[in-house]
Amino acid sequence: MPLFKTFKITQPKEYYEKFLEKDVRPDNRELGEFRPTVLNIGCVTTAEGSSLVKLGNTSVICGIKAEVAEPASDGKKGYLVPNVELPPLCSTNFKPGPPSELAQVLSQNMVDFLTDSKCVRLEDLCIVPGKLVWSLYIDLVCLDFDGNVMDACTLALMAALRNTLLPVVTVDEDSGEITTDVSIHQKLSISKCPVSTSFIIFDKKILLVDPTSEEEDLATGALTIITEGDNLCSIYKPGGTPLTDTQMKTCIDRAFLRGREAERLIEELIDK
Amino acid sequence: MAAAFIVVRKEDLEAQQNAESCQTLRCLTSELGCLTRSDGSVSFSQGDTTVLAVSYGPAEVRINQEQYDKATVEVVYKPKVGLPRPIDRKREAILKSTLEAAIVTSLHPRSSISIIIQETEDLGSNMACCINAACLALLDAAVHMAFMVAAVAVSVMEDGQIKLDPNKKEELEGRATLTFVFDSADLKVVSVVTSGTFSQEEYKKSIDLTRLAAERVFQFYRDSLSKKLMQSI
Amino acid sequence: MRETPLSNCEREFILKCIAQHKRLDGRSAYDYRDIRIAFGVSLGCCHVELGKTRVLAQVSCEVGQPKQTRPHDGVLFVNVEMSPMACPSFEAGRQSEEGVELSRLMERCLKESRCMDLESLCIVAGEKAWHIRVDIHVLNHEGNILDCASIAAISALAHFRRPDVTVQGEEIRIHSMEDRTPVPLSIHHFPLLVSFTFFSQGKHMLVDPSEKEEKVMEGKMVIGMNKHREICTLQVTGQMLLLKEQVLRCSNIAVTKVTVITELIFQALENDKQARLKGEKHGFAELVSGEKITSNKQPVTDVPVSQAMEESEEDGSSSMDSDSEESESFTQHASEERKVEILAKGVGMIGDGGPSKWIDLTCDDDHAESKKSTKFKPELIELDGESSEEECQVVLDAS
Numbered sequence: 001m002p003l004f005k006t007f008k009i010t011q012p013k014e015y016y017e018k019f020l021e022k023d024v025r026p027d028n029r030e031l032g033e034f035r036p037t038v039l040n041i042g043c044v045t046t047a048e049g050s051s052l053v054k055l056g057n058t059s060v061i062c063g064i065k066a067e068v069a070e071p072a073s074d075g076k077k078g079y080l081v082p083n084v085e086l087p088p089l090c091s092t093n094f095k096p097g098p099p100s101e102l103a104q105v106l107s108q109n110m111v112d113f114l115t116d117s118k119c120v121r122l123e124d125l126c127i128v129p130g131k132l133v134w135s136l137y138i139d140l141v142c143l144d145f146d147g148n149v150m151d152a153c154t155l156a157l158m159a160a161l162r163n164t165l166l167p168v169v170t171v172d173e174d175s176g177e178i179t180t181d182v183s184i185h186q187k188l189s190i191s192k193c194p195v196s197t198s199f200i201i202f203d204k205k206i207l208l209v210d211p212t213s214e215e216e217d218l219a220t221g222a223l224t225i226i227t228e229g230d231n232l233c234s235i236y237k238p239g240g241t242p243l244t245d246t247q248m249k250t251c252i253d254r255a256f257l258r259g260r261e262a263e264r265l266i267e268e269l270i271d272k
Numbered sequence: 273m274a275a276a277f278i279v280v281r282k283e284d285l286e287a288q289q290n291a292e293s294c295q296t297l298r299c300l301t302s303e304l305g306c307l308t309r310s311d312g313s314v315s316f317s318q319g320d321t322t323v324l325a326v327s328y329g330p331a332e333v334r335i336n337q338e339q340y341d342k343a344t345v346e347v348v349y350k351p352k353v354g355l356p357r358p359i360d361r362k363r364e365a366i367l368k369s370t371l372e373a374a375i376v377t378s379l380h381p382r383s384s385i386s387i388i389i390q391e392t393e394d395l396g397s398n399m400a401c402c403i404n405a406a407c408l409a410l411l412d413a414a415v416h417m418a419f420m421v422a423a424v425a426v427s428v429m430e431d432g433q434i435k436l437d438p439n440k441k442e443e444l445e446g447r448a449t450l451t452f453v454f455d456s457a458d459l460k461v462v463s464v465v466t467s468g469t470f471s472q473e474e475y476k477k478s479i480d481l482t483r484l485a486a487e488r489v490f491q492f493y494r495d496s497l498s499k500k501l502m503q504s505i
Numbered sequence: 506m507r508e509t510p511l512s513n514c515e516r517e518f519i520l521k522c523i524a525q526h527k528r529l530d531g532r533s534a535y536d537y538r539d540i541r542i543a544f545g546v547s548l549g550c551c552h553v554e555l556g557k558t559r560v561l562a563q564v565s566c567e568v569g570q571p572k573q574t575r576p577h578d579g580v581l582f583v584n585v586e587m588s589p590m591a592c593p594s595f596e597a598g599r600q601s602e603e604g605v606e607l608s609r610l611m612e613r614c615l616k617e618s619r620c621m622d623l624e625s626l627c628i629v630a631g632e633k634a635w636h637i638r639v640d641i642h643v644l645n646h647e648g649n650i651l652d653c654a655s656i657a658a659i660s661a662l663a664h665f666r667r668p669d670v671t672v673q674g675e676e677i678r679i680h681s682m683e684d685r686t687p688v689p690l691s692i693h694h695f696p697l698l699v700s701f702t703f704f705s706q707g708k709h710m711l712v713d714p715s716e717k718e719e720k721v722m723e724g725k726m727v728i729g730m731n732k733h734r735e736i737c738t739l740q741v742t743g744q745m746l747l748l749k750e751q752v753l754r755c756s757n758i759a760v761t762k763v764t765v766i767t768e769l770i771f772q773a774l775e776n777d778k779q780a781r782l783k784g785e786k787h788g789f790a791e792l793v794s795g796e797k798i799t800s801n802k803q804p805v806t807d808v809p810v811s812q813a814m815e816e817s818e819e820d821g822s823s824s825m826d827s828d829s830e831e832s833e834s835f836t837q838h839a840s841e842e843r844k845v846e847i848l849a850k851g852v853g854m855i856g857d858g859g860p861s862k863w864i865d866l867t868c869d870d871d872h873a874e875s876k877k878s879t880k881f882k883p884e885l886i887e888l889d890g891e892s893s894e895e896e897c898q899v900v901l902d903a904s
Binding site (some may be wrong): 280291295296297298299300301302303304305306307308309310313316317319320322328331332348350352353354356377379386388389390392393395424481484488491495496499500502 | 507545546547548550552557559561565580584586589590591592593594595597604629638640642644645646679741788790798799800801802803804805806807808809
């Protein structure tokens with residue numbers, strides 16, 4: 001085994017420090033640089049909407065299935081049901097069986113992402129008030145887990161929502177029969193494009209954007225910022241090393257830049 | 273599934289509203305050592321929001337959770353109604369990593385420090401109340417901590433007005449709710465949890481306001497503990 | 506965490522005391538510890554202290570389908586949570602044997618005694634009915650959780666109010682709190698559980714056992730009874746045989762205990778009602794008095810807004826100068842207007858840092874090449890290593 005690999009395995013933190021003191025990361029990235037983001041829209045033909053996101057080696061596939069459902073008692077709101085799966089195939093850290101704690105927290109993060117940003121109005125999912133609404137099952141499956149799954153998931157989720165086509169459903173008033181016209185499709189109206197940017201704190205002082213899973217393991221803290229246009233949708237820093245205001249500001253500024261970049265990526269792809 | 277109703281009378285919500293004008297931190301109360309079976313326990317309330325928190329440890333750890341270089345921090349959050357939902361799991365995750373930052377875990381390798389939090393009354397700023405109660409429970413159990421943590425929430429109303437330590441009504445009406453956690457050493461930001469959308473300006477205002485309020489919470493910790501410990505001299 | 510077992514020494518001591526009609530806490534055999542009943546701000550939330558034993562009960566409701574076998578009835582669901590808060594040996598999320606026994610007895614006490622009129626919970630027969638849920642949380646285990654839990658549960662049910670409902674044709678309207686005053690549940694009677702513990706072949710009997718007494722007891726009898734002297738449940742567990750007279754004597758004791766406790770519940774409910782009517786402060790926060798040395802109270806404090814604003818302005822200006830350098834290096838890379846590369850139909854890429862097994866990055870993009878070359882190569886770093894042997898090997902490896 002080459003020596004630098006041994007060094008990396010035995011003393012991962014020192015290995016990283018050697019790079020970071022020169023303001024570069026072992027994979028040739030600068031501290032504030034994202035990995036190449038590849039987005040493929042509409043890759044699953046059986047789903048109403050789908051996308052595949054590759055963020056460096058991390059990849060997440062998202063499929064949206066639409067089902068007709070009965071609304072809750074007050075009537076007009078549809079359902080959005082996101083679920084994040086981390087199957088054993090994506091990393092050795094996960095075992096088959098019920099969802100891990102991380103998967104549960106990620107699923108909840110997706111729910112919060114949708115509700116905080118209000119990118120889909122639940123009233124838009126109504127077919128017949130009080131009778132029929134759309135229920136969108138959003139399944140996010142991680143295929144390769146190499147850090148920053150949060151950003152990959154949110155990007156895949158947004159791209160898939162933009163790509164979603166719903167068939168036109170009509171209800172016969174007399175017989176109450178439901179007919180679905182598959183030949184005509186309607187796009188989901190989505191006005192906003194929230195984007196998340198994740199950071200980690202290395203060795204209690206250095207901020208890194210878009211961490212790989214190696215970097216996540218060494219992190220002493222994490223931070224996720226979701227931006228939408230000029231507004232903030234969420235700042236999520238669960239514990240870890242305390243940050244100063246200026247450090248927070250730096251992260252927010254970086255998140256806005258990433259937000260514009262990712263928005264452009266989705267816009268241009270949808271346009272083509 | 274339809275959401276379960278917990279009924280709070282309108283008058284009670286309004287009474288809350290009237291008692292507190294704009295930028296005030298609600299009345300804080302604590303009772304340390306209120307439960308007998310745990311190493312540290314506290315009943316803590318901010319206004320009418322009340323939680324119970326207990327801590328055990330450092331104690332024996334389950335073998336699959338053992339860490340050779342530090343103590344394992346476990347957090348259990350018990351909602352008042354029903355079984356824990358994914359949202360409570362997230363809450364546990366936030367609490368766990370916040371407290372992990374505060375506790376000097378390297379002092380107790382191969383052991384566990386567990387914190388159990390019971391929601392007793394959620395009438396606004398529940399998350400902040402949980403974090404403050406957990407910190408007091410750890411202080412009561414005399415667990416080694418690098419710094420204390422204090423959490424304060426604000427709500428951003430529709431018109432951009434910011435309300436400190438919101439009650440349930442303000443939380444529901446507001447456009448966004450931000451909860452900040454500060455450390456006692458340099459008042460840096462340990463955790464941030466937000467919901468809803470807000471601007472950078474509003475964020476800046478909120479963080480400055482909550483930082484001032486956090487100092488009051490730290491003062492409250494000191495008062496509570498010194499009052500308890502005074503007697504033994 | 507495992508439970509600390511009781512030592513033989515302690516066990517024998519307690520038994521010896523009981524044989525001499527003495528108890529560790531100075532009570533006589535038929536005495537209950539002090540009972541304190543408190544209600545929360547939300548309706549149907551009750552907190553009961555029995556000595557140091559504490560239980561919290563919360564009642565909630567939702568609209569659901571009635572059971573198919575009983576289409577005209579609402580549903581009552583009882584859930585007992587033995588939180589690790591109460592005792593380190595309780596595990597979160599897993600029901601222990603003790604927990605199962607407890608929930609079963611509570612169910613028998615509340616459901617099978619038919620103390621609640623379930624028919625009044627029906628909204629549309631066979632389709633919609635109220636589901637009432639009682640969550641009982643054991644907060645502190647100092648013995649006799651059962652009696653404490655039954656007081657908490659029935660008080661919470663009596664304190665609870667559900668939203669009013671009207672049915673017009675097919676439409677069901679659930680009125681909000683502002684719309685109509687919420688309605689109480691109709692409760693016929695208040696069944697309460699009283700436990701009796703037996704020692705030395707049933708020779709000695711104690712009411713309201715403490716945690717240590719429960720550990721050394723031989724057997725237990727639980728009587729569920731209301732103040733009309735009707736027995737709702739009766740259960741005997743443990744390895745002992747009881748005489749008819751003993752059972753009768755216990756039921757007679759239960760009568761007096763139940764009457765006293767029921768009175769106490771009514772009084773607590775009345776006090777809470779009066780406090781609410783007068784608009785006085787109520788709820789758990791008010792229970793904590795600032796007088797004890799363990800408790801503390803900080804009144805409502807003002808946080809000066811103007812000061813916060815000033816500080817923020819100062820911060821704003823100073824931070825601009827101090828961190829501009831750092832933030833620049835952090836963001837400069839992203840600030841270049843990056844182009845979106847369209848790789849195929851529906852496939853686009855942005856950014857070029859770091860490796861990816863998905864795409865070939867050795868593209869002929871000059872821009873990317875030049876940037877790469879200025880970057881740090883990993884093997885150069887290794888040259889800083891201490892031994893010369895290391896250096897050689899790394900360099901060789903790199904070439």
